Amino acid sequence: xxxxxxxxxxxxxxxxxxxxxxxxxxxxxxxxxxxxxxxxxxxxxxxxxxxxxxxxxxxxxxxxxxxxxxxxxxxxxxxxxxxxxxxxxxxxxxxxxxxxxxxxxxxxxxxxxxxxxxxxxxxxxxxxxxxxxxxxxxxxxxxxxxxxxxxxxxxxxxxxxxxxxxxxxxxxxxxxxxxxxxxxxxxxxxxxxxxxxxxxxxxxxxxxxxxxxxxxxxxxxxxxxxxxxxxxxxxxxxxxxxxxxxxxxxxxxxxxxxxxxxxxxxxxxxxxxxxxxxxxxxxxxxxxxxxxxxxxxxxxxxxxxxxxxxxxxxxxxxxxxxxxxxxxxxxxxxxxxx
Amino acid sequence: xxxxxxxxxxxxxxxxxxxxxxxxxxxxxxxxxxxxxxxxxxxxxxxxxxxxxxxxxxxxxxxxxxxxxxxxxxxxxxxxxxxxxxxxxxxxxxxxxxxxxxxxxxxxxxxxxxxxxxxxxxxxxxxxxxxxxxxxxxxxxxxxxxxxxxxxxxxxxxxxxxxxxxxxxxxxxxxxxxxxxxxxxxxxxxxxxxxxxxxxxxxxxxxxxxxxxxxxxxxxxxxxxxxxxxxxxxxxxxxxxxxxxxxxxxxxxxxxxxxxxxxxxxxxxxxxxxxxxxxxx
Numbered sequence: 001x002x003x004x005x006x007x008x009x010x011x012x013x014x015x016x017x018x019x020x021x022x023x024x025x026x027x028x029x030x031x032x033x034x035x036x037x038x039x040x041x042x043x044x045x046x047x048x049x050x051x052x053x054x055x056x057x058x059x060x061x062x063x064x065x066x067x068x069x070x071x072x073x074x075x076x077x078x079x080x081x082x083x084x085x086x087x088x089x090x091x092x093x094x095x096x097x098x099x100x101x102x103x104x105x106x107x108x109x110x111x112x113x114x115x116x117x118x119x120x121x122x123x124x125x126x127x128x129x130x131x132x133x134x135x136x137x138x139x140x141x142x143x144x145x146x147x148x149x150x151x152x153x154x155x156x157x158x159x160x161x162x163x164x165x166x167x168x169x170x171x172x173x174x175x176x177x178x179x180x181x182x183x184x185x186x187x188x189x190x191x192x193x194x195x196x197x198x199x200x201x202x203x204x205x206x207x208x209x210x211x212x213x214x215x216x217x218x219x220x221x222x223x224x225x226x227x228x229x230x231x232x233x234x235x236x237x238x239x240x241x242x243x244x245x246x247x248x249x250x251x252x253x254x255x256x257x258x259x260x261x262x263x264x265x266x267x268x269x270x271x272x273x274x275x276x277x278x279x280x281x282x283x284x285x286x287x288x289x290x291x292x293x294x295x296x297x298x299x300x301x302x303x304x305x306x307x308x309x310x311x312x313x314x315x316x317x318x319x320x321x322x323x324x325x326x327x328x329x330x331x332x333x334x335x336x337x338x
Numbered sequence: 339x340x341x342x343x344x345x346x347x348x349x350x351x352x353x354x355x356x357x358x359x360x361x362x363x364x365x366x367x368x369x370x371x372x373x374x375x376x377x378x379x380x381x382x383x384x385x386x387x388x389x390x391x392x393x394x395x396x397x398x399x400x401x402x403x404x405x406x407x408x409x410x411x412x413x414x415x416x417x418x419x420x421x422x423x424x425x426x427x428x429x430x431x432x433x434x435x436x437x438x439x440x441x442x443x444x445x446x447x448x449x450x451x452x453x454x455x456x457x458x459x460x461x462x463x464x465x466x467x468x469x470x471x472x473x474x475x476x477x478x479x480x481x482x483x484x485x486x487x488x489x490x491x492x493x494x495x496x497x498x499x500x501x502x503x504x505x506x507x508x509x510x511x512x513x514x515x516x517x518x519x520x521x522x523x524x525x526x527x528x529x530x531x532x533x534x535x536x537x538x539x540x541x542x543x544x545x546x547x548x549x550x551x552x553x554x555x556x557x558x559x560x561x562x563x564x565x566x567x568x569x570x571x572x573x574x575x576x577x578x579x580x581x582x583x584x585x586x587x588x589x590x591x592x593x594x595x596x597x598x599x600x601x602x603x604x605x606x607x608x609x610x611x612x613x614x615x616x617x618x619x
Contacts, residue, residue, distance in 0.1 A: 075619075079619060082458060084454075084457055084458060084616065084617065084619065085617055085619065086617065097354060102354055103462075104357055104363075104460040104461075104462055105354050105355050105357065105460070107458060107459055107460050108355060108459070108460040110458070112458040114454070114455075114458065116451065117451075118450065118451040118452060118454050118455035118458075119450065119452075119455075120370070120374070120450055120452045120455075121450050122374050122377065122450070123373060123374065127373060131366075131369065131370050131373060132455070132459070134366050134369055134370075135366050135455075135456055135459035135460065135461050136459055136460060137358050137362065137363075137366070137460070183459075
């Protein structure tokens with residue numbers, strides 16, 4: 001049973017809700033039309049609402065993220081933007097067009113990296129790129145030229161003639177990204193681009209995506225990794241249970257919903273449960289997880305010293321900066337990756 | 339690199355580009371299937387020759403040699419080989435059309451998901467459906483042409499109208515392929531294909547007048563043949579190859595009408611189930 005005071009602390013306060021950008025219409029920026037504009041966007045499957053009335057804008061050149069646990073509605077939102085899944089209710093405009101009326105025309109200008117690979121394993125790496133370019137009606141020679149450029153860009157030039165099947169997961173993701181660029185898209189949609197990859201493969205992929213962003217390509221991505229969102233996104237929305245619960249830059253979200261630092265205390269098994277109330281007043285906010293206690297404060301070292309003075313002796317102590325994981329924990333009371 | 343991943347002009351709205359004509363988007367689906375086929379082309383062509391040679395030799399010459407010792411008045415003075423050849427043509431194309439509408443379609447929707455990849459581009463669900471139907475028709479045409487060449491080489495055709503038996507056989511195959519494609523798009527595993535072939539395709543193969551005239555069947559089960567699209571295809575191919583089509587032109591028209599109707603209904607159903615599947619993700 002969580003301490004009532006601690007539980008109270010995990011909930012956003014009244015004043016938070018008042019300044020909550022996710023619940024108001026996102027601020028419009030003067031001068032530019034958004035690439036994507038959603039108002040009250042809803043996707044229902046029968047009675048179940050996968051996306052429940054969300055509002056957001058994505059500006060040209062921006063890297064915009066949807067952060068949330070599995071089942072939060074990220075993929076459903078992406079598929080509506082990608083014009084493969086019709087919207088149930090609300091408004092959506094993509095590249096200034098209505099997905100209901102201009103689906104194929106919008107899709108002609110998107111670069112889509114789906115959550116699960118959709119590569120043709122029976123074809124070679126290069127053939128996969130060329131045939132994908134053909135879907136967009138590009139001439140064969142042009143497809144071949146772009147395929148060679150893109151293989152260079154994703155560092156697969158030496159694998160062009162190999163079949164896709166034996167490639168590693170990271171290589172397949174890079175190939176999928178190269179494929180999504182073959183039509184020189186105005187907007188890239190990446191649904192969990194690095195899920196299931198090892199750290200090295202993820203960093204290589206992030207580097208390529210970062211380069212695209214530097215060159216002005218608009219990126220929209222979903223992820224349940226905070227580090228990915230922090231690395232890549234200029235702005236993001238946090239989704240939980242089909243709704244947007246917060247919106248801002250990673251920095252803003254951390255400032256708004258968390259403290260500068262966090263002290264993580266880990267006790268020997270069985271000890272934590274005996275310490276109820278002993279942390280009161282040590283930090284601005286306290287979060288009890290099954291395996292550790294998180295103490296939120298602007299100076300984590302001060303918390304550690306104060307705790308020692310109270311005679312608390314955790315087995316391990318870690319002082320770190322706040323992350324989006326803390327934001328998510330604060331907003332929903334749950335971890336992102338369960 | 340500059341053009342592809344270089345600085346983009348930050349346009350947000352452009353005039354709606356015109357839709358590519360449907361025949362052109364559909365062709366891209368066919369192109370993909372053709373590139374895949376290139377890898378297995380030789381093996382496939384070899385078996386396209388091998389199967390008719392095996393069947394016509396074993397059943398046409400072997401079994402036929404035995405049957406012809408006691409000529410049946412129902413065969414009207416024909417050799418068994420000549421009777422059998424058109425039936426085998428239609429039945430073989432039916433089997434190949436059924437197979438093509440099952441495994442490769444499930445593959446594109448479920449295993450490698452290439453149809454989902456297409457659907458993320460300007461290609462529409464209708465293009466995926468029609469492109470695959472046309473591709474299957476092309477595959478069956480190749481099989482039929484090879485089969486017809488083997489039949490002529492065996493001296494088993496009695497009419498130059500065998501040329502028309504090729505499209506007739508393809509139409510027979512399509513009348514199976516399109517409804518099966520509609521069914522395939524509702525499946526996530528191939529588990530039910532075994533039942534489909536065991537309890538659907540194989541009985542039709544045996545009871546649709548392929549190997550003997552349906553008049554030889556007990557009267558009780560004879561109507562089954564009438565319900566079988568394969569029988570319509572077999573009887574049509576046989577009338578064309580034996581040069582007896584002018585004896586009952588109305589029956590030939592009925593055969594074509596039945597096969598066309600099933601093909602169109604199947605295609606419409608396939609378009610619905612494939613679109614539903616692509617939208618579902």
